[in-house]
Amino acid sequence: MDLNPVNAERKRPALTSISAGVVPGLVLVAMIASVAYSARGLSGLTLFSPMILAVVAGMIYSNVLGLPAHAKAGIAFSQKRLLRFAIVLLGFQLTFGQVAGIGLGGVGIVAATLGATFLFTVALGKLIGVEAKLAQLIAAGTSICGASAIVATNIVTDARDEDVTYAVAAITLFGTVAMLGFPLLAPVFGLDQHAFGLWAGASIHEVAQVIGAGFQNGTLAGETATVAKLTRVAMLAPMVIALGLMARRGSSDTSGARPPLPWFVVAFVAVVALNSLIAIPVQVHAAIALAAQVMLTMGLAAMGLQADISQLRSRGLRPLMLAFSAFLFIAVFSLTLVKLV
Numbered sequence: 001m002d003l004n005p006v007n008a009e010r011k012r013p014a015l016t017s018i019s020a021g022v023v024p025g026l027v028l029v030a031m032i033a034s035v036a037y038s039a040r041g042l043s044g045l046t047l048f049s050p051m052i053l054a055v056v057a058g059m060i061y062s063n064v065l066g067l068p069a070h071a072k073a074g075i076a077f078s079q080k081r082l083l084r085f086a087i088v089l090l091g092f093q094l095t096f097g098q099v100a101g102i103g104l105g106g107v108g109i110v111a112a113t114l115g116a117t118f119l120f121t122v123a124l125g126k127l128i129g130v131e132a133k134l135a136q137l138i139a140a141g142t143s144i145c146g147a148s149a150i151v152a153t154n155i156v157t158d159a160r161d162e163d164v165t166y167a168v169a170a171i172t173l174f175g176t177v178a179m180l181g182f183p184l185l186a187p188v189f190g191l192d193q194h195a196f197g198l199w200a201g202a203s204i205h206e207v208a209q210v211i212g213a214g215f216q217n218g219t220l221a222g223e224t225a226t227v228a229k230l231t232r233v234a235m236l237a238p239m240v241i242a243l244g245l246m247a248r249r250g251s252s253d254t255s256g257a258r259p260p261l262p263w264f265v266v267a268f269v270a271v272v273a274l275n276s277l278i279a280i281p282v283q284v285h286a287a288i289a290l291a292a293q294v295m296l297t298m299g300l301a302a303m304g305l306q307a308d309i310s311q312l313r314s315r316g317l318r319p320l321m322l323a324f325s326a327f328l329f330i331a332v333f334s335l336t337l338v339k340l341v
Helices: 007-037 050-064 069-095 094-126 130-155 161-185 194-202 207-214 218-235 236-248 263-278 283-306 310-315 320-338
Strands: none
Touching: 007 050, 007 069, 007 130, 007 283, 050 207, 050 236, 050 283, 050 310, 069 207, 069 218, 069 263, 069 283, 094 194, 094 218, 094 263, 094 283, 094 320, 130 161, 130 207, 130 218, 130 236, 130 320, 161 194, 161 207, 161 283, 161 320, 194 207, 194 218, 207 283, 207 310, 218 236, 236 263
16 A cells, blocks of 8 residues: 555546546536437337447537546547447357358448549549548548547648538538438348448448448347448548648658558457357347447447537538538439449
8 A cells, every 4th residue: 555645646646636537528428328228119219229329419418518628538438449349249149150241242332432532532633622631531431430540641631620620510410410311221222231221331431421320220220230341441541641642742741641540440350250260159149239339329429529520611502512422422323333233
């Protein structure tokens, strides 16, 4: 036991700082998630999963009541680390046999959709007069993996903070629209669970949004959507490297920026490998699945809390039109490929 009062005083502020920084936001996120689970029991809302209700509840809370400053650290923790850990846990619900289910055709659809959407968005941005850096952020967020791709892309584009905020807000908005609307369109377009999962994974912006939409239409749809989406996420590093090479073209600075490794994709693959090789008891599988769903719900609640609608007005209508056009393009392009393949 350390009886030194000086050391004790040093430790106490550290613990207080951690508690004040993370816990309030975690409590708020947990409350939003609890509201989502409770609301699902109401008549008319049983159609929606807790994950979808959580992001809507979070957006309503933050845009009506405002976001407490002392809760931001815990909200960011939930949206990043907690969400990615939950995605890793989803690996226990998949095996390599299921992963192979999307086939080479599925991988081709994902890659073609990503490349076409990025090029379309950048070209349209130039055509309608959107700044190149902001257009690249919107293109990366739409074509790859939402806010994570925007932040990663900004490492090499070095856009202004308000551009990053605008891009994240726009991507969150249209990704949420896709998450809510795509499951309702599956019967309209005659998509079975596999086809819908492939479409959702190839076109919806955020990983958590893909999972929310995918599992809304069934387990097979959710698993297919998860694999397809994580295939897109795995392409983040090559895309950032390519953008870095483009940004350095003609520049005397040869240091460059190192693209971030999507560690949770690597961990997800490792967990799938473990689940494919080792027989895990059914009770353990059920407990892990429940934990993953709760953490995903909390992560989506945090995402909703971070979505500030007012940011969409800060940069005018042209970037918003660009984000909307990119949203429509990736939805139509990927759906066409899914139907053809």
